Amino acid sequence: MGGRHRRGEDSMKITDAQVFVGGPGKNYVTLKIMTDQGVYGLGDATLNNRETLPAAYLTDYLIPNLIGMDPRRSEDIWQFFYRGAYFRRGPIAMAAFGAIDMALWDIKGKLANMPLYDLFGGKSRDGAMVYAHATGADLPDLMDSVASYLEQGYKAVRVQCGIPGMPTASYAVPDQKGGKGDYITDFSGILPKTEIWDTDRYMRYMPSALGEIRDRFGPDLHLLHDVHHRLLPREAAAFARAVEPVGLYWLEDPTPSEDQDALRLIRQHSTTPIAIGEVFNSVYDCNKLIENELIDFIRLAVTYGGGITPMKRIVDLAGLHHVRTGFHGAPSHSPISMAAQYHLNAWAPNFGIQEYLVLGTPECDALFPSDHTLRDGMIHVSDAPGLGVDFDEREAARYEYKAGSHPVVRLQDGTLWNY
Ligand code: CS2
Ligand code: MG
Secondary structure, eight states, rough: OTOOOTTTOOOOOOOEEEEEEETSSSSEEEEEEETSOOEEEEEEOOOOOOOOHHHHHHIIIIIHHHHSTTTOOOHHHHHHHHHHSSOOOOOHHHHHHHHHHHHHHHHHHHTSBBBBBHHOOSSSSSHHHHHHHEEESSSSHHHHHHHHHTTTOEEEEEEEHHHHHHHSSOOTSSTTTTOOOOHHHHHTTTOOOHHHHHEHHHHHHHHHHHHHHHHHSSSEEEEEEOOOTOOOOOHHHHHHHHTTTOOEEEEEEEEEETTTTHHHHHHOOOOEEEEEEEOOSSSSGTTHHHTTTTTSEEETTTTTTTTHHHHHHHHHHHHOOOOOOOOOOOOSSSHHHHHHHHHHHHHHHBBBBBEEOOOOOOHHHHSOOOOOEEEETEEEESSSTTTOOOOEEEHTTTTTOOOOOOHHHHHHHHTTEEE
């Protein structure tokens, strides 16, 4: 070939793949794919509170097929598993495919000796803006939390606070002032706790609370708010209109995401930007929302979205319709899938913002060494080849799976509601 040599041009094979479940305060599902050339790739299949299921899908069904395949053929391998499953889509399967796809891109980047963002088309920006979660048992408590993030240099915060008269803490807020309410998993066991929700109190209180936050912190701070699927379409439309003067960066998951017509009703009544998609797992969950320009930000995670290969297509489709990215970044995503998102963020011409809740503990850093860094509220992606994150198996041996659950939500009369 004209004297040119590309590493592994003639043949290359996947020789083994292993799944690890566990981590510091989380059940991260980590996939490691090994090759006959010594290069390995890492993927994340963590599906919060259902972690053993993508792990079993990988171990029992996908890995036996993967052995012997050429890891450079990531497109064909993705199609093989997706089309080959016959029963397509769903978060469990897509998380498992996603982990494989991330690991194959990691290998591709290492073979090319390039960071993934360069393989995607290069950097479109130096740093990618992130948002943190400010939370409070009540409004003054939330104000303190916002102030502490501002001091750390964040330019954007999601704000959630307790609602006066609500029988239990509302979504993602602590029971007590100064507490850490932003849990998404209760590790005390598999049986969920119950939260009580009151739509009327929320609708009456939250718009004015958001207005007070805006008045206190001024126009420059990007404010986001997550309704977490709790409103009916008409209520969501009224809420989105009521908060227009606040100038939210986005209003997230105003309604349960299965009902796509609900987004049309919201759009007809308000110009508040809408973000949706953290529970979606394929382009078919959002292509109509994007094409009809009913949303402003698409929230899929690279894990549940089936990996980098399908996510790049979703990002490109979104770009055609002025929809920007705002990838899900709950703490249940391991630093591996977060790294995949950092690379997509660095490249995507229609990048918006990245949710960022990395635990940042020494234990987590020891398990997943990397030099992706957060500075002044922006993620600066690592220049290392591939994903730029590693996995320490000796550290991993310290952890094991722990059963946990999300809360369930009921109305005061006992009716089950959306968490
Ligand atoms: C939340 C999530 O990050 C978010 O915006 O909606 O934390 C969500 O509650 C969890 O991912 C559920 O596991
Ligand atoms: Mg959310």
